[in-house]
Amino acid sequence: MRLDYLSIFPGYFDVLGISLLGKAAVNGLVDVYAHDLRDWTHDRHRTVDDTPCGGGAGMVMKPDPWGEAFDEIIGTEPDPSVHVVFPSPSGEPFTQSVAHDLSSVERIVFCCGRYEGIDHRVIDYARSMWTVHEVSLGDYVLNGGEVAALAITEAVVRLVPGFMGNPQSLAEESFSAGQDGLLEYPLFTRPVSWRGLDVPEVLMSGHHGRIAKWRRDESIRLTRERRPDLTDSDVSARH
Numbered sequence: 219m220r221l222d223y224l225s226i227f228p229g230y231f232d233v234l235g236i237s238l239l240g241k242a243a244v245n246g247l248v249d250v251y252a253h254d255l256r257d258w259t260h261d262r263h264r265t266v267d268d269t270p271c272g273g274g275a276g277m278v279m280k281p282d283p284w285g286e287a288f289d290e291i292i293g294t295e296p297d298p299s300v301h302v303v304f305p306s307p308s309g310e311p312f313t314q315s316v317a318h319d320l321s322s323v324e325r326i327v328f329c330c331g332r333y334e335g336i337d338h339r340v341i342d343y344a345r346s347m348w349t350v351h352e353v354s355l356g357d358y359v360l361n362g363g364e365v366a367a368l369a370i371t372e373a374v375v376r377l378v379p380g381f382m383g384n385p386q387s388l389a390e391e392s393f394s395a396g397q398d399g400l401l402e403y404p405l406f407t408r409p410v411s412w413r414g415l416d417v418p419e420v421l422m423s424g425h426h427g428r429i430a431k432w433r434r435d436e437s438i439r440l441t442r443e444r445r446p447d448l449t450d451s452d453v454s455a456r457h
């Protein structure tokens with residue numbers, strides 16, 4: 219899997235050389251390339267923004283540098299196998315399902331906007347050439363797309379076959395298909411007693427049936443308490 223990042227702050231992506239992602243890069247599972255969008259400007263100030271047409275506050279990212287960067291980094295021929303991700307506050311929700319879909323593609327290009335956003339024609343052009351995902355990380359406001367691109371990267375790459383040492387741990391996580399859309403149950407490890415707080419006895423019983431029931435009940439309880447949006451009537455009935 220090749221990952222490209224287009225940004226006026228390419229240094230954000232130095233972190234991808236650390237930890238598991240670093241190992242994945244070393245063992246050739248992923249190839250990471252960060253690009254400075256200003257490398258495709260031609261004025262002495264390396265300008266990437268301008269005032270919004272129609273007025274309004276803030277600045278908008280000019281389309282020209284993006285187009286020239288696309289030509290050099292991706293190419294000038296349409297290729298639906300290339301997935302281009304635009305993090306955006308007005309994007310579709312980024313979910314585990316989207317992460318799963320992206321984990322099997324060969325190439326992802328992250329376009330990290332700043333200011334008030336990117337000239338919309340850049341996204342329209344990208345849609346005419348490649349497979350585009352305009353995605354939001356959630357209903358909160360970031361200053362740009364870089365942090366979102368890092369979060370999306372981690373969610374996607376950890377699902378790439380061969381990346382995680384223990385793929386079974388993926389199957390048991392919140393939001394993974396096996397969890398029926400429920401939140402993960404509370405986790406404990408040794409010591410059994412810590413600062414007057416004990417591991418629930420059932421988890422030390424060795425009774426796998428009881429442990430499984432306790433975990434399911436906890437997942438249902440937590441989901442109902444914290445994420446009623448995840449518990450549709452069918453799920454409630456089933457639980």
Ligand SMILES: Nc1cc(-c2ccc3ccn(Cc4ccccc4)c3c2)n[nH]1
Nearest residue numbers: 305306307331332355356360361362363
């Ligand atoms: N989930 C999520 C994504 C973003 C995001 C993504 C890309 C950009 C590019 C510029 N900004 C700043 C911005 C703030 C508010 C309104 C418009 C633009 C971005 C924010 N915020 N929150």
